[in-house]
Amino acid sequence: MRIILAPMEGLLDFRLREILTEIGGYDECVSEFIRVNDTLLPTHRFYRVVPELKTASKTKSNTPVKVQILGSDPICMAENACVAASLGAYGIDINFGCPAPTVNRNRGGAALLKEPELMYQIVRAVRSSVPETIPVTAKMRLGFDSTELTLDCAKALEDGGAKEIVVHARTKIDGYKPPAYWDWIFQIQASLKINVIANGEIWSVEDAFRCLDISKCQDIMIGRGAVSNPALALLIKGTIRDKLEWDQMKKILMSYWNTMEVGIEGVSKTGRIKQWLHYLSREYEEAKVDFQLIKQISHPKELKTTYFSEFLSFK
Structure with missing residues (x-):
């Protein structure tokens, strides 16, 4: 069994990817999507989202990272896939699942599930543009608002040349x-x-094996299950028996805070800590208290002095 770490826009980026794969x-892993419109993106856009491209497309713990792209123009998608490939991408993943209204209004993500033929053209163009060694x-x-075209969409991806697909088992x-x-x-x-990879509502070991049993x-x-329980992949694989202790999670939260010193603005930093604590609340009573x-703090300096100062004793 392979377990793939999903992206979560605005939270599970390369910083958290690094932490979770180290656990x-x-x-x-799959990166957050890189939006492709009608231009050839500069290399710094790829490096910004997937800095692992500078380290053989792997995290520090040696976990491969695929570059995910999102768009609706087959030629432009193919050209940008070429750029990612030239930068050493481990693989190219194409997003046909994002449910965000702003993305869908611009004919991206899940909106394309209404157009199986276009999905085929995009995958075929990308597959034709990158070396065969890159999956x-x-x-x-x-689907978008129904399952009427579900099998047509899946077949379009296969016929276009996708090596495997992930299916999030819900509509937009x-x-x-x-x-x-x-x-x-x-x-x-x-x-x-x-190959088909199952995704959606996997929060526990029991969920994982029930999903595998039903989906075959x-x-x-x-994604969300991994953020809520950072040891979930190890638990599913039977490597450990219990989730991490809260003292361990405190150290990890502090490490995450430190990774945001560069590249994340103040209010966004506090927002991400709150967001992660919110997810951790599913597994940890201590996270609910914290x-x-x-929750009323917005300034990072105040957050650090009222909350993170106590973490320094765990160094």
Whole structure:
């Protein structure tokens, strides 16, 4: 079984990717999407989102990172995939699942699930543009507002040349509301020859194995579950038996704060800590208490003096 770490726009970026892969259990990661419009992006745009390109497309713990791109123009997508490949990308992943309204209004992400033929053209163009040694993969949802075209979309990705696909088992309209329809993933993987990776509502070891049983997939992708329980991948693989102690999580939170000293503005820094504490609250009662302590704080200096100062004793 492979476990892939999903991106989460605005939280699970390269900083948190580094921390979670260091904790362990992940076989590979996918970056947050790089938006492709009608231009050839400069290399610094790729490095900004995927700085791991400077280290053989791997995190410091040696976990490979795929570069994810999002857009609707096959030629422009292919040209930018070429740039990513030239920078040493481990793989190219294409986003057909983002449910964000701003993305969908611009004919990106999940909006393309209404156009299987265009999905095929995009994957085919990207696959044709990068060396065969670089895998091209894709992520999709079950549809935009229905499952009417689900199998057509999946087949379009396979026919376009995708090596494997990740299926988030909800439509765009479903958003992130439970449940995830893992039985639909089973239908997709039964209709394709390529590998299908299951994604959606995997919060625990029990969820992971129930998802694998229903979907009949061999591999899973986790995102929110990984942020809520940073040891989840290790627990699923049976490497450890218990989640991390809260004292360990405090050290990790402090490490994450330190990684944001460069590149993240003050208010965004405090926002990301609150966001991560909110997710950790699913697993840790201590996170609920700490979230209440800092939820009204916006200035980073105040956050550091009222909350992070106590972490210094854990160094």
